[in-house]
Amino acid sequence: xxxxxxxxxxxxxxxxxxxxxxxxxxxxxxxxxxxxxxxxxxxxxxxxxxxxxxxxxxxxxxxxxxxxxxxxxxxxxxxxxxxxxxxxxxxxxxxxxxxxxxxxxxxxxxxxxxxxxxxxxxxxxxxxxxxxxxxxxxxxxxxxx
Amino acid sequence: xxxxxxxxxxxxxxxxxxxxxxxxxxxxxxxxxxxxxxxxxxxxxxxxxxxxxxxxxxxxxxxxxxxxxxxxxxxxxxxxxxxxxxxxxxxxxxxxxxxxxxxxxxxxxxxxxxxxxxxxxxxxxxxxxxxxxxxxxxxxxxxxxxxxxxxxxxxxxxxxxx
Numbered sequence: 001x002x003x004x005x006x007x008x009x010x011x012x013x014x015x016x017x018x019x020x021x022x023x024x025x026x027x028x029x030x031x032x033x034x035x036x037x038x039x040x041x042x043x044x045x046x047x048x049x050x051x052x053x054x055x056x057x058x059x060x061x062x063x064x065x066x067x068x069x070x071x072x073x074x075x076x077x078x079x080x081x082x083x084x085x086x087x088x089x090x091x092x093x094x095x096x097x098x099x100x101x102x103x104x105x106x107x108x109x110x111x112x113x114x115x116x117x118x119x120x121x122x123x124x125x126x127x128x129x130x131x132x133x134x135x136x137x138x139x140x141x142x143x144x145x
Numbered sequence: 146x147x148x149x150x151x152x153x154x155x156x157x158x159x160x161x162x163x164x165x166x167x168x169x170x171x172x173x174x175x176x177x178x179x180x181x182x183x184x185x186x187x188x189x190x191x192x193x194x195x196x197x198x199x200x201x202x203x204x205x206x207x208x209x210x211x212x213x214x215x216x217x218x219x220x221x222x223x224x225x226x227x228x229x230x231x232x233x234x235x236x237x238x239x240x241x242x243x244x245x246x247x248x249x250x251x252x253x254x255x256x257x258x259x260x261x262x263x264x265x266x267x268x269x270x271x272x273x274x275x276x277x278x279x280x281x282x283x284x285x286x287x288x289x290x291x292x293x294x295x296x297x298x299x300x301x302x303x304x305x306x307x
Binding site: 012018020025033035037071076120136 | 168169170171172173174175176177178179180181182183184185186187189218219220221222223224273274275276277
């Protein structure tokens with residue numbers, strides 16, 4: 001019985017590395033003075049890396065956002081860009097999906113996957129957004145299924 | 146002793162089930178968007194030549210007017226901005242005026258007689274907007290001023306102000 005307890009304590013782990021810092025300035029105007037800002041911005045395709053470890057079964061990764069201060073009218077998206085490596089499988093999450101306040105499924109898989117690439121994107125940027133530093137947190141939760 | 150062992154075993158089972166039910170883990174990353182101040186202004190249309198060469202007999206020469214060659218465009222993400230105008234020509238022989246026409250994203254000020262005595266308001270009430278206008282230049286001369294040329298470098302500035 002004690003051995004059983006020890007195995008279950010080795011609970012599934014998710015490790016997220018990286019962050020995205022985007023600077024928007026006059027160089028982002030579509031055509032200089034008299035034009036608006038480009039509405040859409042994308043991070044590098046491997047901006048964020050996700051590791052799933054310490055599991056011997058299948059799992060689902062869900063995602064939600066928590067906003068500290070966010071520009072009005074701007075929507076945040078993510079998509080999975082790579083499968084990562086490891087003994088398990090992975091599927092889903094390769095289409096852009098909006099990150100909202102409620103948890104929603106991102107992708108699923110099984111066993112270990114290391115360095116699953118995630119790309120971030122913003123839409124809705126305009127000159128109406130006043131100068132400031134805006135930020136939010138993207139929270140990933142892995143749950144064994 | 147046997148009861149104690151069974152008790153510990155049961156507690157272990159409960160603990161295992163509990164941990165199994167909570168087999169999830171969370172991590173996060175931040176997203177930061179830094180929007181810097183954007184205040185861009187540009188003249189479209191290039192340089193302009195106004196020629197005064199007509200008159201009605203018995204009257205002063207006709208004004209030379211152009212409102213199609215040059216436009217002014219601006220973009221700002223800050224509130225409470227205005228555009229001022231001034232010339233670098235300290236002592237012009239002739240009179241040169243400019244007026245903002247068909248203004249979007251602001252309010253036209255009155256026609257400005259260009260001088261070096263200080264920047265004059267040209268468009269006011271600009272804030273977090275894309276705007277533009279036609280530049281109407283009017284050159285005037287009197288017969289007594291004779292002939293000659295004035296060369297102005299006209300500067301428009303997007304600056305703080307109501």
